[in-house]
Amino acid sequence: MLRQLHKFSGLLAALLVSVLAVSGAMLSLYPAMDRARAISVAEGQVTIAELAGRIAATHQGVEEIERTPSGTIIVHHLENGRPASVVVDPVTGQSLGPYERSSLERWTKNLHRSLFLGDGGRIAAALGAAAMLLLTVTGLQMTARRMGGWRHFFARARGSRSQRLHVETGRLAAAGLLLSALTALYMSAATFGLVPSKGAPPLEAPIEVSGGPHLPVEQNQALQRFDLSELRNLTFPDAADPKSAMELKTIGGAGLIDPTTGEMVAWQDQPLPQRIYGFIRMLHTGQGLWWLGLILGMTALSVPLFSATGAIVWWSGRRGRPQIAANAAAASADTIILVGSEGGSTWGFAATLHKALADAGHTVHTGPMDKLAQSYPTCRRMFILAATYGNGEAPANARSFLQRLETIAPPPAYPVAVLGFGDRQFPKFSQFSRDVEAALARNGWRFLIPAETINRQCPQEFARWGQALSAALGKTLVLDHRPATPRTLPLTLVSRRDYGAEVQAPTAVLRFAPAKRSLLERLFGRGRPSFNAGDLLGIVPPGSALPRYYSLASSSRDGFLEICVRKHPGGLCSGYLHDLRPGDTIAAFIKPNPAFRPGRGKAPVILIGAGTGVGPLAGTIRANSDARPMHLYFGGRDPRSDFLYKHEIEKWLDESRLTSLRATFSRVPGGSYVQDRLREDAGRLRALITGGAQIMVCGGREMAAGVMAALTDILAPANLDPIALKAQGRYVEDVY
Known part of the structure; x- marks a missing residue:
């Protein structure tokens, strides 16, 4: 039910929430731009009275002084009998240039708030916010389930590229999207009167003011009591009406001031509903918290990505x-x-x-x-x-x-x-x-x-x-399942190294180079897909319709594709590959295997492989240019015959791509298997793993089972086990 709710609400609301998210991201830039051009004034340095006096001395016909949440001071006045608005320096009162609201900002606000459709558009925008809230909550629950519970919420995501991108982006953006959706719903409810927002009615003046000559505004005692940081609006009295009052709005409330005496003749604290609404509005728009606005804007940009990856995942499921x-x-x-x-x-x-x-x-x-x-x-x-x-x-x-x-x-x-x-x-x-x-x-x-x-x-x-x-x-059924084979690319064998003949386990390390691309392939980006060590190379041998998969011992940055292949008696594909000679060409394709890669960060990695299982581990070490601690446990039969990658491993040790090597061989006097070497190093391994190390195991099923049994015993004193590490994404296997 949860997945169906997430899927269908996402498909139905994708366009709407994407429009709201992108327009919201655009609006999030304006508070930061306002903050960048505002002149900072330390608290307690300038009072409202001082500011008003400086502005009155430098500008004629001042009608209103406005301070934006970002600190910009805007003066609305009459210039040559015509209304004008300018930005001023609060320290000097001098004009910094004309002020004009951006037409793009107004257009984007109308789109974001109402989709240019009046109240109908406001209702649609509220529904979009509700859909975003629903999608985020259900997405979080689904991610927690997929990761094995909330404790493993940030474990490495598995699945296709679109699935991983959908999950990983969601985990990063979820908090911002929840905040944006909840505040948007509150503001929408306030717009339609479902929750209080404005509080008490505005102040009016049935009170009497002196009606005499106005006191110089810098001497106004009521204004001297307020710091500039508290100002929201100061409206000057009507010059044509001697009985009009000066109106002040601050963070804490609003009042009326007698311009003749400078006394506060009426005051009203800001009501609680208005304070709550102002706080919610600040959280949603970033006006007053410009840095939060930028964070919410960046998270909002993830919404179109969610829509695209979600649609891809849905369509892939239907097509499958x-x-x-x-x-x-x-x-x-x-x-x-x-x-x-x-x-x-x-x-x-x-x-x-x-x-x-x-x-x-x-x-x-x-x-x-x-x-x-x-x-x-x-x-x-x-x-x-x-x-x-x-x-x-x-x-x-x-x-x-x-x-x-x-x-x-x-x-x-x-x-x-x-x-x-x-x-x-x-x-x-x-x-x-x-x-x-x-x-x-x-x-x-x-x-x-x-x-x-x-x-x-x-x-x-x-x-x-x-x-x-x-x-x-009691009847013959041939289950010849043939999944759709991806588009192949031609690969040319450029070198091979042979091992294991002396121990009756012929093994070859085959290095292929992608064929040269034509001009059209280069223009359209075809011919050389990206890949990582541990991804799979799919090969369909002659005489079969089923692909065989071999773990890659290289990544695309190496410029070649390398695999380790052991020849099995009667093996169709392994025999075909062992018969290749440099210059021969095969057709193959890449199958991503994102579950078999080192985790993020700098935590140590314990690499455990036997036989050809060392291939993807060697590729992982080769790619370790940052010298992340990596410890290799390798098992073979005889060091003189099947010590795969021996020379490269010695080089990687010198280059600090590999931190340590523990090799063991079964067909030598006193020989042992890789799981035996693990038990010998129990204390060292336990310390590495309790310290956060990840484990990567590659090889045959029997070897993998022996490794898991050994690590179960090794980790028991630390109250850990491989199953728990698997759930955390710290124990990964490539088993065949």
Whole structure:
């Protein structure tokens, strides 16, 4: 419900709140500009009487003296019988130049306050402020959930570039947007009389004034009691009316002064509602707090960015949900596929499964998990493909599934199979699918095959699950899922270094250079996408439609793309890459992997890798030009055969790109594994991690499991564990 509210209110109000935000950002500049041209006067240095006397001596026909919240003194007077306004120096009373309100400022204010539509526009602007408040509050709640709770609110965001930008900008701008929206709503309510704003009616003068010659204004005792900093307006008496009073408005109230005697003949303190309204207005406009106005203006500029990234995320989700061909009605289908998906990718796997089952002669219906029905009259089997959102939660179209499930009793006769989708880097990997599995078991449902999980939308794991499903159904299903392949770029192999032949683990470090771009590609920015160490290079080998992914050991600033590849017996892609020679060209694409990067700041980084897993860690070290503390734990088989990046590591140690190296090898006398070396350094590691260090692990699953077990034991005395560090974004893995 929360996400739906955020999504639809954002889509509906995007243009309105963007217009209000941009116009508000423009208006935030004017208080700062006023403050920049105002002449500062120390408090207690000049009284209102002194200022008025200096102005009266240098200007004829003074009608009003105005002090803006930023401190600028404006004099409205008659010059040659015509009204004029000038800015004056409060110390000398001399004119600094004519004063004229900016026509652009007036136009922008009208746009911001009413959209040039009168009261109807003011109502629309209030609705825009309410939408901004709703979007900010729901966005904060969603971000907290996605990060694993409010304690981890500022942990590193994961997801696509648009998702990360949406979240990271929101965290920075949220406080300013909340303040702007709340103050705007209060001012709108005051405009329509829903809350008091002006307080008591203005002072009028039924009182008698002397009516004699006016006292020189600098000798006016009432004005001498007020410092210049308290002034808002001083209106001079009407020269044609000897009974007219001088009117003074200050921060604290308003009064009427007898210009003949200089006595205050009436005074009224500023009412509380007016003080509250003035304070709210100052917070919203920055008039009187120019620095706050600039901060709010900068946060307001994030709103168009939110609108754009939010629309991209929404459209990507819609585009990611494919149209299911030959989707039978649920009431007549013998096979039901229910899908829980947040970003849309799980629907692609569902479509592949749907087609394979339909080709095998089944009548198949595919729909969202939230559409779980009480019964399916002709159903013989059910499949549930469930992704996990954020910190183990249900995706958008499966929020009510578990509640619906509890209402189905007795359990149906047909069996069910559960397949979960997620990312092992998250501490609650595929948690929602596990919750679904547990709920089904608790309610007595039968399982067709044991529940399984798919990591990072891996087509190979999906195909293996299809083999287990084929055995259970007694018929062959080929789940050849082919996600859309991004546009590839040609890469030329420029060098290779071979390792591991002596230990029967042939490994090559392959360095590619992007092909030269044509003039048109340079003009339109095509051909060389940016990437970081740890991002993935996707390669589709000849004879296959599925891409294989290899972690990059370089970043775009290096000018080349480098990967470490171990040759596996019968491996289609690894064999293809090992057969390459310098000068050969391949087609590949970049897949961002933002979850596997060092966190922000200068905290130390502990790098743990074995075999080819050292590749992205080497790229991280290579990019460490700021000499951030980095400690590498590397595991191999034999230092004479497969010590990958040995010479580069020695160089990086000399350059302080790498702080320390702990290498260990398993096929030497007294050999050990990388997790053994971790245990040997338990005290050192515990001190680094309790001091804020981040951990990056790359390599095979068995190695990663051993590393996690070792670190669990190492951190136990400090009341820490890798799961908690994962939730904070301080423990990241690239596991294969």
